[in-house]
Amino acid sequence: MRTVIRIVLGLVALLAIVAVGIYAWATVASDRLLSRTLASHSVDFPIPFPLSPEEVAELDATEEMLQELALQRALERGAHLVEARYGCGACHGEDFGGGVMVDAFPIGTILGSNLTSGEGGRTAGYGPTEWDRIVRHGLLPDGRPAAMPSEDFRRMSDQELSDVVVFIQSLPPVDNVVPPPELGPLGRILVATGQLALSADMMDSHQAPHAEYPPATAASVEFGEHLAGVCVGCHGADLSGGPVPGGDPSWPPARNLTPDPSALGEWSYGEFVRAMREALRPDGTELLPPMNEMAPFAQRMTETEMEALWMYLQSVTPVPVGN
Numbered sequence: 380m381r382t383v384i385r386i387v388l389g390l391v392a393l394l395a396i397v398a399v400g401i402y403a404w405a406t407v408a409s410d411r412l413l414s415r416t417l418a419s420h421s422v423d424f425p426i427p428f429p430l431s432p433e434e435v436a437e438l439d440a441t442e443e444m445l446q447e448l449a450l451q452r453a454l455e456r457g458a459h460l461v462e463a464r465y466g467c468g469a470c471h472g473e474d475f476g477g478g479v480m481v482d483a484f485p486i487g488t489i490l491g492s493n494l495t496s497g498e499g500g501r502t503a504g505y506g507p508t509e510w511d512r513i514v515r516h517g518l519l520p521d522g523r524p525a526a527m528p529s530e531d532f533r534r535m536s537d538q539e540l541s542d543v544v545v546f547i548q549s550l551p552p553v554d555n556v557v558p559p560p561e562l563g564p565l566g567r568i569l570v571a572t573g574q575l576a577l578s579a580d581m582m583d584s585h586q587a588p589h590a591e592y593p594p595a596t597a598a599s600v601e602f603g604e605h606l607a608g609v610c611v612g613c614h615g616a617d618l619s620g621g622p623v624p625g626g627d628p629s630w631p632p633a634r635n636l637t638p639d640p641s642a643l644g645e646w647s648y649g650e651f652v653r654a655m656r657e658a659l660r661p662d663g664t665e666l667l668p669p670m671n672e673m674a675p676f677a678q679r680m681t682e683t684e685m686e687a688l689w690m691y692l693q694s695v696t697p698v699p700v701g702n
């Protein structure tokens with residue numbers, strides 16, 4: 380009996396040593412990954428974007444009125460982009476003064492920064508390059524990888540990013556000092572082993588030029604593909620689904636969105652809209668997180684945007700479920 384107890388205690392001690400060893404390694408390895416600096420290009424674009432020559436030609440207005448109008452239009456576009464398509468507020472808080480991305484031990488506490496001009500706001504010294512770096516490259520101003528899923532935003536055009544900035548700059552200041560991300564033991568192991576990939580590492584290039592303007596707003600495959608830029612981070616580049624990279628372990632795999640009969644091939648447009656806006660499957664059951672969190676945003680998408688998205692999903696190469 381004594382011998383058995385001794386063996387068990389020995390094994391427990393050994394496991395504890397191994398666990399401490401793994402944790403120590405993961406701490407060093409994840410710190411190294413997070414403190415690297417990556418180079419990215421410098422960009423420049425106007426904030427706000429000026430009116431197009433066609434718009435100016437249609438208006439009989441003074442220079443001052445044109446500037447005022449350009450700002451107003453950028454603000455309207457920016458509000459729609461943020462509220463319907465990019466959902467920055469889901470992590471940065473409704474007032475953009477700070478919010479929660481992940482707060483789950485043992486993964487860690489990853490909070491969305493304060494983006495306003497109040498105390499603790501991070502964007503005071505930001506110019507186009509810094510905005511480009513964080514939003515489209517997942518890099519902090521000093522080049523360290525950020526804990527923000529920026530792969531969803533990398534297809535944003537200069538005009539759209541500029542519009543989002545105009546919207547954020549119009550918000551009232553919020554005083555709130557948000558602590559930097561803090562990883563728990565599991566979060567560190569996931570980062571160290573590459574299971575929780577940093578978005579800056581998911582991009583092939585930090586030098587490739589960005590489009591100046593988005594495709595024309597229309598019920599078209601081209602515009603739909605642009606809109607689907609925010610879906611591929613979870614649903615995969617070919618939209619065939621699978622486990623969400625770096626996602627909460629409790630989330631189900633992202634579904635296959637291709638037009639194969641085993642995926643969305645038999646769905647009607649109405650069923651798609653209901654899934655997006657009401658988080659309900661065709662059989663009436665509820666979609667699970669994080670997909671259901673998209674409903675409030677999809678409710679604010681226009682009919683043209685919904686149609687374009689659906690046209691694009693129906694146009695991609697069908698992939699049977701399970702492949």
Ligand code: HEC
Pocket residue numbers: 465466467468469470471480489490491492494501502513514519520524525526527528532543559560
């Ligand atoms: C899924 C959650 C999430 C979404 C959506 C999101 N962010 Fe973030 N964002 C974060 C987190 C987390 C950080 C903190 C990153 C860090 O410090 O490593 C951050 C940081 C930032 C920062 C500050 C970086 C710094 O200098 O400290 C800016 C600016 C920013 N985000 C802008 C945006 C904009 C604009 C959008 C929408 C287009 C957006 N974010 C959408 C999670 C998110």
Ligand code: HEC
Pocket residue numbers: 606607609610611612613614623630631632633634635636642651654655660665666667668669670673688
């Ligand atoms: C943060 C990750 C994430 C993002 C971003 C995301 N999805 Fe999903 N989506 C999921 C997950 C996970 C599921 C599976 C939910 C379930 O099984 O209940 C899902 C399910 C779906 C479904 C239901 C499919 C079915 O067979 O039941 C549709 C439709 C869908 N997503 C469309 C989209 C579109 C379109 C976008 C982009 C505009 C998008 N999703 C963006 C994670 C995401």
